[in-house]
Amino acid sequence: MVKITDVARRAGVSPSTVSYALSGKRPISAETRQRVRAAIHELGYRPHAGARALASSRSKVIALVVPLRTGVHVPVVMRFAVSVVTTARLHDHDVLLLTQEEGEEGLRRVADTALVDALIVMDVQLDDPRLPLLRSLDLPSVLIGFPAEPAGLTCVDLDFHAAGETCVDHLAALGHRIVALVGSPPEVYVRGTAYAQRVVKGFTAAADRAGLTSSVHPCEAGPAAARTVAERLLREQPALTGVVVHNEAVLEPLIDAFGQLGLRVPADLSVTAICPAELAESTRVPVTSVDLPSTQVGTRAVELLMSKLTGATETPEATLLAARLTVRGSTRRRDA
Numbered sequence: 001m002v003k004i005t006d007v008a009r010r011a012g013v014s015p016s017t018v019s020y021a022l023s024g025k026r027p028i029s030a031e032t033r034q035r036v037r038a039a040i041h042e043l044g045y046r047p048h049a050g051a052r053a054l055a056s057s058r059s060k061v062i063a064l065v066v067p068l069r070t071g072v073h074v075p076v077v078m079r080f081a082v083s084v085v086t087t088a089r090l091h092d093h094d095v096l097l098l099t100q101e102e103g104e105e106g107l108r109r110v111a112d113t114a115l116v117d118a119l120i121v122m123d124v125q126l127d128d129p130r131l132p133l134l135r136s137l138d139l140p141s142v143l144i145g146f147p148a149e150p151a152g153l154t155c156v157d158l159d160f161h162a163a164g165e166t167c168v169d170h171l172a173a174l175g176h177r178i179v180a181l182v183g184s185p186p187e188v189y190v191r192g193t194a195y196a197q198r199v200v201k202g203f204t205a206a207a208d209r210a211g212l213t214s215s216v217h218p219c220e221a222g223p224a225a226a227r228t229v230a231e232r233l234l235r236e237q238p239a240l241t242g243v244v245v246h247n248e249a250v251l252e253p254l255i256d257a258f259g260q261l262g263l264r265v266p267a268d269l270s271v272t273a274i275c276p277a278e279l280a281e282s283t284r285v286p287v288t289s290v291d292l293p294s295t296q297v298g299t300r301a302v303e304l305l306m307s308k309l310t311g312a313t314e315t316p317e318a319t320l321l322a323a324r325l326t327v328r329g330s331t332r333r334r335d336a
Contacts (some may be wrong), residue, residue: 002045010039022114041115059117062088062305063096063110066122071185073221073248076276076294077122080144083298084120091306093117104133111139118305120144124155125192140308142301145194146318154308156300156319160195160274163290163323164202167244167272170288170325172210175334176242176270179207179214180233182254183246186218199246199274213237221249223256230257241334245273245287252283255330270331277326286328293321 008015013032021028021036028036037059039045064084066077085095096116100106107130110116121134124145134141135152143155164181171179181203183189184196200216207214215237219229229250233240243258245251251273255265263269265285273280273289280289300319307315 002043004045006043007036007039007045010043011035037115040113044113059115060093061096061116062093062118062120062302063098063116064120064122065098065107065110067101068099069101069123069187069191071188071191071221072123076248076292079276079294080122080298083295084302087299087302091302093302093306104130107133107137111137118142118309120301120305124194126194126197127192128194140305142305142308144297144301146198146320147194150318152317154304154315154317156297156304157195157321158290158293158297159320159323160198161202161205162320163274164199164204164244164246165206166202166290166323166325167274168203168206168210168212168214170272170327170331171242171244171270172206172212174242174270174331177212177334178237178240179212179242179244180237180240181214181216181244181246182229182233182250183216183218185220185247189218196246203244219247219250219254221247223250223253226250226253227257227260230254230261234261234263240269242270242331243272245271245275248275248279248292251275251279251287255283255285255287266330266332270334272325272331280326280328283330285330288326288328288331290323290325296321 004015004018008018011018012035017032018036021033064081066081068074081097088095119139119141121141122144124143124147126148128147131147143153145157146155168179183200188196204214217229217233219225245254255271258265258269265271271287273287275289275292276294277291280287304315
């Protein structure tokens with residue numbers, strides 16, 4: 001086990017100086033503090049909870065925990081990451097990007113090294129096993145995503161439940177009676193990923209409320225998977241006229257697949273999506289969509305974290321960004 005004396009030896013300072021750097025009880029020069037930080041990092045020293053390493057002296061680093069699990073659409077995730085990094089720099093903070101699976105042990109390791117002031121956690125599950133630890137850590141955190149029980153946590157995200165509802169309400173208003181959701185890859189649902197589950201609940205609730213026939217179809221990424229899902233939909237629901245897509249990787253391949261199967265968008269099939277506006281606008285047929293506001297979400301996450309760090313204002317626990325539908329050329333009235 002690494003001891004404080006080992007850190008002192010590596011940093012070339014006395015154990016008391018390391019202690020002061022950890023506790024912040026006495027002023028330490030920036031150069032000395034940096035040597036202590038480096039020694040702690042190199043040796044993997046884990047100070048006890050009562051001696052929050054560099055928290056009291058502020059490292060001005062935020063950890064962004066974004067595990068790149070299977071089924072995650074990396075380009076969209078990186079939009080969130082870029083927004084977090086850009087906004088953090090405006091607040092004079094850097095970002096440590098953690099892309100590996102960071103479970104409870106991983107989060108504790110990051111917290112105990114005291115190299116970061118706070119955490120932003122992405123890819124939140126409805127029953128996320130990391131939540132008890134996040135509630136107990138002496139380290140501010142913000143979740144991009146809403147677990148089933150968000151009490152005691154600070155969460156921000158698009159209102160995905162409302163996004164699913166909004167897409168269905170739009171199709172119902174246009175006279176569509178049979179609709180389907182082409183969703184995320186199966187493993188995303190198996191993990192209980194919050195945003196995917198909330199879209200399904202919103203989609204289903206709106207369809208039931210409007211008396212529509214509906215179905216949900218997870219879909220792997222890629223043209224082949226899109227073609228398979230399109231064929232299955234037309235085989236199982238030949239009267240299908242409305243589709244909601246919540247899977248950025250298959251939006252355009254799915255439209256192409258329906259076209260190859262003889263369905264024109266929007267003449268025969270209306271398509272809506274939950275995706276970045278840039279993607280919806282760039283498809284062969286511009287898609288009616290609820291925008292995925294990655295920039296706004298990332299910015300708001302950092303702002304909430306800065307509020308918690310400074311204590312300047314009371315930080316709200318829940319921040320849901322409204323689901324706003326932009327109508328484009330991929331939908332039209334069923335009786336048109």
